[in-house]
Amino acid sequence: MSGVRRLGARWRRRRPLRTRLALAASAAVALVAVGVCAAAFFVIRYELLHQLDLSLTQSATRVVQENRGEGPQIIAGECRFLSAPACAQVVPAGPAADPEAAYLLPVSAPVREVAAGTRAPYFSNVTRFGHSLRMLTTPFGDGRALQVALRADPVERGVRQAAVLLAAVGGAGVLLAGVLGYAVSRTGLAPVARLTSTAERIAATRDARHRIELPPGPPGPPGRQDEVTRLAASFNTMLGELEQSVSAQRRLVADASHELRTPLTALRTNAELLARADRLTPAQRERASGALGRQIREVTGLVNDLIELARDEEPLPLVEEVRIAELAEHTVAMARTHWPRVRFELEVGPGAAEAVRPGVPARLARLLTNLLDNAAKFSPPDAPVEVGLTACGGGLELSVRDHGPGIAPEDLPYVFDRFYRAEAARALPGSGLGLAMARQIARAHGAELTASAAPGGGALFTVVFGGEGP
Numbered sequence: 001m002s003g004v005r006r007l008g009a010r011w012r013r014r015r016p017l018r019t020r021l022a023l024a025a026s027a028a029v030a031l032v033a034v035g036v037c038a039a040a041f042f043v044i045r046y047e048l049l050h051q052l053d054l055s056l057t058q059s060a061t062r063v064v065q066e067n068r069g070e071g072p073q074i075i076a077g078e079c080r081f082l083s084a085p086a087c088a089q090v091v092p093a094g095p096a097a098d099p100e101a102a103y104l105l106p107v108s109a110p111v112r113e114v115a116a117g118t119r120a121p122y123f124s125n126v127t128r129f130g131h132s133l134r135m136l137t138t139p140f141g142d143g144r145a146l147q148v149a150l151r152a153d154p155v156e157r158g159v160r161q162a163a164v165l166l167a168a169v170g171g172a173g174v175l176l177a178g179v180l181g182y183a184v185s186r187t188g189l190a191p192v193a194r195l196t197s198t199a200e201r202i203a204a205t206r207d208a209r210h211r212i213e214l215p216p217g218p219p220g221p222p223g224r225q226d227e228v229t230r231l232a233a234s235f236n237t238m239l240g241e242l243e244q245s246v247s248a249q250r251r252l253v254a255d256a257s258h259e260l261r262t263p264l265t266a267l268r269t270n271a272e273l274l275a276r277a278d279r280l281t282p283a284q285r286e287r288a289s290g291a292l293g294r295q296i297r298e299v300t301g302l303v304n305d306l307i308e309l310a311r312d313e314e315p316l317p318l319v320e321e322v323r324i325a326e327l328a329e330h331t332v333a334m335a336r337t338h339w340p341r342v343r344f345e346l347e348v349g350p351g352a353a354e355a356v357r358p359g360v361p362a363r364l365a366r367l368l369t370n371l372l373d374n375a376a377k378f379s380p381p382d383a384p385v386e387v388g389l390t391a392c393g394g395g396l397e398l399s400v401r402d403h404g405p406g407i408a409p410e411d412l413p414y415v416f417d418r419f420y421r422a423e424a425a426r427a428l429p430g431s432g433l434g435l436a437m438a439r440q441i442a443r444a445h446g447a448e449l450t451a452s453a454a455p456g457g458g459a460l461f462t463v464v465f466g467g468e469g470p
Contacts (some may be wrong), residue, residue: 019185026174026181033173037166044162048155049134053123056136059086060148064140072097072144077104079149080129086148087133091115093143104128105147111137115145125152132156195235202239209243211236267295321356322364324396324465328389331365335372335385342376342385349390357396357465359445367441367449370434371400371461378404378459396465403458407451415451 063086067075072092079087091107092098093115106126113119114137121138126149135149198210270292274285325348332346368387375385383403390397407415418436435451438461442449447465454460 022178022181022185024181025184026177029177029180030174033177034170037170037173041163041166044166045159048158052134052150052152052155053136056086056123056134056148056150059088059150060136060138060146063088063146063148068141071099073099074101074104079133079151080131081151086150087128088146088148090140091145091147093145105133105135105149107147111145111147114139115143117143192231195232198235198239209239211239264299267292267299270295318360318362319358320361322359322361323354323356324364324398325353325355325389327361327364328368328387328398331368331372332387335369335376338373339376341381342379343383344372344376344387345384346387347389349388351391352389352396355391355396357445363441364445367438367445367463368398368400370438371463374434375400375402375404375459375461378402380404383458392464394466398463398465399460401454401458401460403454403456406453406457407459409453412451412453416449 063075067090070090072090075088075090076085077087077089078085087104089103089105091103091111093112095112105128110119110122114121117139121136124135124137126133126135128149132152133149134152134155135147137145137147140146201207201210270288273280273288274292280288328346328348332344335342336344372385372387379385379402386399386401388397388399388401390399416435416439418433439449442463445465447463449461449463452460452462
């Protein structure tokens with residue numbers, strides 16, 4: 001039995017899904033068709049025999065009424081003809097009372113038992129005169145039994161004709177089931193075939209712009225769509241996300257190449273210049289060496305930023321409970337050292353001094369450092385960079401505001417994009433990765449970083465921490 005199962009499983013694996021679905025649907029419909037035809041045959045056969053039995057019962061009742069009190073004898077014997085009335089004879093319980101003339105119908109021991117009253121009336125099939133007969137044996141009274149018979153071959157012929165007709169109908173039903181099963185498999189799996197074709201086309205061309213064609217009409221709610229349509233819609237959504245990811249990856253590579261081209265060119269120029277150091281004065285060598293060091297640090301910082309941006313999640317073993325107020329104080333103190341000409345002001349609101357959030361301290365410090373460096377670059381010498389930490393509801397809000405030129409409305413949607421630099425920032429140092437990295441760190445810690453125009457001028461960056469960390 002296990003070998004049969006393995007053989008069936010191997011056969012199913014080697015057949016396409018469309019073939020298996022067509023065979024399953026055909027088998028189900030064919031089974032129903034054959035079952036209905038078989039049930040119809042038995043119903044027709046039962047009704048025809050039942051009508052013949054009713055005719056025999058009526059004939060027996062009539063014979064009993066017309067021949068009440070008669071002795072054993074043959075009452076009628078013309079049942080060899082189709083239009084003749086039923087054959088009828090009266091049989092005694094004992095053979096000694098039999099008439100001299102031979103009986104037309106067979107007399108057996110059960111017939112004598114009915115005559116003696118020890119057996120109930122019954123129907124039987126016999127053969128006489130070269131024809132099949134349906135016979136009823138019933139009590140006649142006073143130790144006698146009445147046998148009544150009719151030709152049954154018309155009923156048998158009707159049963160055979162019904163069998164042939166129903167077999168033809170069943171065969172036609174099986175063929176129709178096969179056609180319908182094939183049509184159902186083609187129609188039902190058409191979206192799956194389109195999905196497979198699209199997936200194969202994407203795998204061959206590596207082009208994620210292809211989409212699966214959905215059924216026409218406005219899209220309904222997900223609960224009212226069929227499973228295949230939802231699968232196709234989900235696949236299209238996945239393709240859209242994949243296309244965006246591929247586009248973002250290509251933009252990242254292109255932007256990184258563009259950003260690296262300038263410092264690498266400068267590095268090559270200074271390296272070639274220092275290779276001819278014997279032709280340079282000591283002052284020229286010192287300037288070239290300093291420029292080379294700055295450019296190496298710039299390229300190293302850019303590469304490190306790209307590596308950190310490529311990491312979407314924070315390392316879980318380094319997560320700990322971080323007191324945000326202490327982290328802000330430490331980061332602001334480091335910013336004052338790095339930007340001695342910029343005035344930084346930190347204000348911690350009530351309830352925020354003791355607030356803690358799970359996170360990686362070094363990464364959270366990098367988040368705030370990037371915001372402070374961005375604010376310091378645009379802040380005028382006589383205007384402060386304001387850092388605020390407040391508790392709001394069940395969350396914690398950290399804000400960094402400068403009093404510089406602010407963010408233009410057309411630049412606001414793109415300030416967190418990688419390598420994006422507004423017109424006002426193109427002349428300033430930086431790679432355009434700081435804000436993108438800050439948003440990634442914030443999202444990895446369950447926070448949301450937003451940018452807006454500050455009231456009265458300047459830019460305002462707000463980090464809202466929820467109740468959960470990474």
